[in-house]
Amino acid sequence: MSGPRLVDVHPAWLPPEAFRAVGSRRALVCGAGTLVGTVRHELARACARYGGTVAWQPGSGPVDAAPEHRTGGVNLVLALSTAAPLPAPAAEVAGECRRRYGAGALGAEGFALARTGDVTVVLAEEPPGLLHGLFHVIRLGESAFGAARGQERHRPAMRLRMLDHWDNVDVHRVTGQVERGYAGGSIFWRDGSPRGDLARVPDYGRLLAACGVNAVSVNNVNVHATEARLLTDRLGDVAAIADVLRPYGIRVHLSVTFAAPVVLGGLPTADPLDTEVRAWWAATTRQVYDRVPDLGGYVVKADSEGQPGPFTYGRSHADGANLLAEALEPFRGVVHWRAFVYDHRQDWRDRSTDRARAAFDHFAPLDGRFRANVVLQVKHGPMDFQAREPVSPVLAAMPATRLAVEVQVTQEYTGQQRHVCYLAPWWSEVLGFAPWGDHRTVAALAAGDVGEGGGLVGVSNVGDDPFWTGHPLAQANLYAFGRLAWDPGLGPAAVLDEWIGLTFPPGPAGGHDLVRRTLHEMMDGSWRTYERYTAPLGVGFMVRPGHHYGPDVDGYEYSPWGAYHFADRDGVGVDRTRASGTGFTGQYPQPWRDVYESLDRCPDDLLLFFHHVPYGHVLHDGSTVIQHIYDTHFAGAEEVAALRRRWDRLDGLLDPGLHARVRERLDEQVRCAEEWRDQVNAYFFRKSGVPDARGRRIP
Numbered sequence: 001m002s003g004p005r006l007v008d009v010h011p012a013w014l015p016p017e018a019f020r021a022v023g024s025r026r027a028l029v030c031g032a033g034t035l036v037g038t039v040r041h042e043l044a045r046a047c048a049r050y051g052g053t054v055a056w057q058p059g060s061g062p063v064d065a066a067p068e069h070r071t072g073g074v075n076l077v078l079a080l081s082t083a084a085p086l087p088a089p090a091a092e093v094a095g096e097c098r099r100r101y102g103a104g105a106l107g108a109e110g111f112a113l114a115r116t117g118d119v120t121v122v123l124a125e126e127p128p129g130l131l132h133g134l135f136h137v138i139r140l141g142e143s144a145f146g147a148a149r150g151q152e153r154h155r156p157a158m159r160l161r162m163l164d165h166w167d168n169v170d171v172h173r174v175t176g177q178v179e180r181g182y183a184g185g186s187i188f189w190r191d192g193s194p195r196g197d198l199a200r201v202p203d204y205g206r207l208l209a210a211c212g213v214n215a216v217s218v219n220n221v222n223v224h225a226t227e228a229r230l231l232t233d234r235l236g237d238v239a240a241i242a243d244v245l246r247p248y249g250i251r252v253h254l255s256v257t258f259a260a261p262v263v264l265g266g267l268p269t270a271d272p273l274d275t276e277v278r279a280w281w282a283a284t285t286r287q288v289y290d291r292v293p294d295l296g297g298y299v300v301k302a303d304s305e306g307q308p309g310p311f312t313y314g315r316s317h318a319d320g321a322n323l324l325a326e327a328l329e330p331f332r333g334v335v336h337w338r339a340f341v342y343d344h345r346q347d348w349r350d351r352s353t354d355r356a357r358a359a360f361d362h363f364a365p366l367d368g369r370f371r372a373n374v375v376l377q378v379k380h381g382p383m384d385f386q387a388r389e390p391v392s393p394v395l396a397a398m399p400a401t402r403l404a405v406e407v408q409v410t411q412e413y414t415g416q417q418r419h420v421c422y423l424a425p426w427w428s429e430v431l432g433f434a435p436w437g438d439h440r441t442v443a444a445l446a447a448g449d450v451g452e453g454g455g456l457v458g459v460s461n462v463g464d465d466p467f468w469t470g471h472p473l474a475q476a477n478l479y480a481f482g483r484l485a486w487d488p489g490l491g492p493a494a495v496l497d498e499w500i501g502l503t504f505p506p507g508p509a510g511g512h513d514l515v516r517r518t519l520h521e522m523m524d525g526s527w528r529t530y531e532r533y534t535a536p537l538g539v540g541f542m543v544r545p546g547h548h549y550g551p552d553v554d555g556y557e558y559s560p561w562g563a564y565h566f567a568d569r570d571g572v573g574v575d576r577t578r579a580s581g582t583g584f585t586g587q588y589p590q591p592w593r594d595v596y597e598s599l600d601r602c603p604d605d606l607l608l609f610f611h612h613v614p615y616g617h618v619l620h621d622g623s624t625v626i627q628h629i630y631d632t633h634f635a636g637a638e639e640v641a642a643l644r645r646r647w648d649r650l651d652g653l654l655d656p657g658l659h660a661r662v663r664e665r666l667d668e669q670v671r672c673a674e675e676w677r678d679q680v681n682a683y684f685f686r687k688s689g690v691p692d693a694r695g696r697r698i699p
């Protein structure tokens, strides 16, 4: 039912012990189909280890049961509501569910959970719901089998919860096998070909399903020559991955090049309004679906950082996206069209062009012009996954367009999986942001509670590293991405707690409370720690150009990439006001257009994103900008040193390989945080000439 497993790969949040509670029960599974098979397989594996049993009732007909099941005594039932006859406890839950919510209330992926008498029941209307229900019970552990629990209904907030792999098939001369990948090679591709075997991919699908992810795009949005062919003569490689992920309810998406009709089809143009181009996409897409009938759809980066797009033909991005949407529509496929469009060849002397404005300027006027199966995929901030940015104003500007929010799980700008940086608090802030200052949040927009809803997309942080994510603690970001896409209302600390509980269940070495406490101390506030020792007050970048690791305050200052801080001897920051700057604040609705415009009301943590201020400008906490820079950089580096010390407490309590890997990464984080502290402080001391009020050494 599942492929062979690699023994030397870390199980992440699914170690065998996480299955102890279900594996020691007598379970009954009711229903049929591939995903129900996966549920049975998971239970069978757990029961073989922990002494429980699994019986199966495929639908109508006899129960395939061990003798103890025939005489009752089942204490876990996982049932599809369509299975007949439903065993009594499941029928009870189904009845109550219908009474409370009406028919169809669980949806394709939802489930109901209840404990009646001494039976825990998971009821779903469709197989994906049953699989999610199983993983929920695993998350609950023994507490799923404790006191009676009233009926709970669980449904994902977002229909689409997708990870985009920026994996190249060929090793790219600049970006390597995985663009912005910090966890080794790709789990799908190696040196121009699919990996010889996909043994690890089922385990990956299992991890994703267990945190709620339901879609994966398998290649980089920068589509080079070899990757382009995944759409045509190398489609079999995509089909093979889809086959392996399907049993875990994960649908595959494919990144395609807009120039495909030219580079693959031999046509003279890729003009979206050309009839031959339309026919080419229609025919090609038909062949794709013949081979992969449940393909989720296409992902497209167009007119961005050198990728081809409709601008070449004088067409709009609505024309471009609709072309592909039309081809996908008969197969219920979706095109994820990225809004990351800006001029990456800007003249740094040109103060009127503002990269932050670009996505809104290009896309907001197109609202209402996209077909229903276009999802506009918008980076959460207007720049590029910095440790602090405001929420993109595009999200509030397109009520008649399906919008997906894109976050970066891979830590390109947040320490590249060498630094501990738990990102869930950042994503929670983004998802909880209310663009109109009322109940309508970014999460509601992505979920479709407001507007059309396109889901949550994360750039994957997984590679072929034995710990999946390079830094073992970065697994928590992958887990949290899935959980927040399922339920954006979950608290980041609670999600971390779940991850800790699953990943480090009580073991023979004891010390479980210490492990839990220490990991919370290290990770809960780690994003803010990272923010403290890197670029200050929302100004962003200041990283080394190209690879983006470590400090280089002026690295992008005189470059064509549009990422400037404008520091001089008097002050720092980007004037994006309507009054005197680029006018970017005007892209927000009220109240934010005025809040960000106002020097007094603008939140300190975004001050330099919106305003150019003197070093002596006084922040809301009474500190000056220059003193804030010194204080936060000293504090951030000290906090990292404390993280490093805390980790030593866990020596002997965790797997030695894991402990050593984290220790080695923490040593690098300490070094790098000191480098950031010293470069940023020295730079601003030299520019401003203002000494540190506390007299600390600045090199």
Ligand code: GCV
Pocket: 166, 179, 180, 221, 222, 301, 340, 384, 412
């Ligand atoms: C895949 C940033 C990254 C690029 C990435 C791009 C994008 O610019 O540095 O590596 O390209 O974002 O999101 O398309």
